[in-house]
Amino acid sequence: MMTIKLDGKKLAEKVKTRLIQRIADLKSKGIKPKLVVILVGGDEASKIYVRNKHRTAQKLGIETQDIRLQRTVKESELLTLIKTLNADDSVHGILVQLPLPEQIDAKGVINAIKPEKDVDGFNPQNVGSLFLNDPHSLPCTPAGILQFFEEYHLPVCGKHVVIVGRSNIVGRPMAAIMLNHDATVTITHSKTKNLRKLTRQADILIVAIGKAEFITGEDIKPGAIVIDVGMNRNENGKLVGDVEHSSVNERASYLTPVPGGVGPMTIAMLMEQTVNFAERSADFDGKNVFNS
Ligand SMILES: NC(=O)C1=CN([C@@H]2O[C@H](COP(=O)(O)OP(=O)(O)OC[C@H]3O[C@@H](n4cnc5c(N)ncnc54)[C@H](OP(=O)(O)O)[C@@H]3O)[C@@H](O)[C@H]2O)C=CC1
Ligand SMILES: Nc1nc(=O)c2c([nH]1)NC[C@@H]1CN(c3ccc(C(=O)N[C@@H](CCC(=O)O)C(=O)O)cc3)C=[N+]21
DSSP: OOOEEOOHHHHHHHHHHHHHHHHHHHHHTTOOOEEEEEEESOOHHHHHHHHHHHHHHHHHTOEEEEEEEOTTOOHHHHHHHHHHHHHOTTOOEEEEOSSOOTTSOHHHHHHHSOGGGBTTOOSHHHHHHHHTTOOSSOOHHHHHHHHHHHHTTOOOTTOEEEEEOOOTTTHHHHHHHHHHTTOEEEEEOTTOTTHHHHHTTOSEEEEOSOOTTOBOGGGSOTTOEEEEOOOEEOTTSOEEOSBOHHHHTTTSSEEOOSSSSHHHHHHHHHHHHHHHHHHHHTTOOOOOTTTO
16 A cells, blocks of 8 residues: 655744744734743654744744753753743743653643643643633643644544544544544553554554554554654654655555654644734734634
């Protein structure tokens, strides 16, 4: 079977193009969309994310500010910083890069971000709205994945979606979004028994675990749509996903490459979300994809 590549680079360009006019309209009203990223320490995937985020924001004329904090920073310091950013009207989006070091209670930090500025959609209020199928903001990675289904006209309604991984960034919100689109959803994780028996039943398989090439051709149903979220370095320092592309290729009907799949879409959606928030902050009468 010929596997069709879901081209995230190309689709991200399309998403970014639809932002240009909206950003210009905001600027003509004296509003410059601004995103603040807080980084504590940082893993490999985070470094890639920060670099690409910057590049894209700069191209679009979205202002970004990185605040880098020592790995040993006190939780109280981080909370004070978030309070200041919450109160700053020039800031439309706040993103705290995950994972955070162990001494910091990630829940407390995420709770502290004002829901209206929570570009990742992590705040319990935003998570709750998403689960009630009335989202205020969508987490960027799952939102980006959803765009593939729309762009390539891939039906989700009634399909069996199996998600591997249940993180707050990817697995959980992805499950909610797919459920909101009338899929039948199975969420799996490290305690799941007979995982590969379940992955083989998936019409749509979404893998986000952070284990290089964990899912192979034998683990998927022929013709399945496979979304590879993973960002890992293999032993040769090469960027690889959670899916073994050599064996999944020609068995899947559609597959996202790594790089060039989900990653660029996450960034495009982050930009879009920042613009959405900037528009809402001014009660701006613009086009809003999540409220349309
Ligand atoms: N391209 C992009 O835009 C993005 C890429 N990523 C990448 O995606 C990957 C996952 O990220 P993230 O969701 O943050 O990861 P986390 O480490 O937060 O979560 C990993 C999840 O995978 C589960 N898991 C781990 N090992 C197994 C296993 N052997 N079998 C089944 N489930 C397992 C864990 O289960 P349990 O809960 O039981 O521990 C957990 O739910 C990483 O490679 C990350 O870099 C992440 C975000 C965006
Ligand atoms: N609060 C929070 N939200 C996140 O969404 C979040 C996070 N923390 N922590 C880290 C992970 C990782 N992540 C990536 C996003 C894009 C690329 C990306 O641009 N990937 C390119 C890489 C290309 C290259 O090599 O430069 C691609 O796949 O084509 C990578 C990784 C978001 N994450």
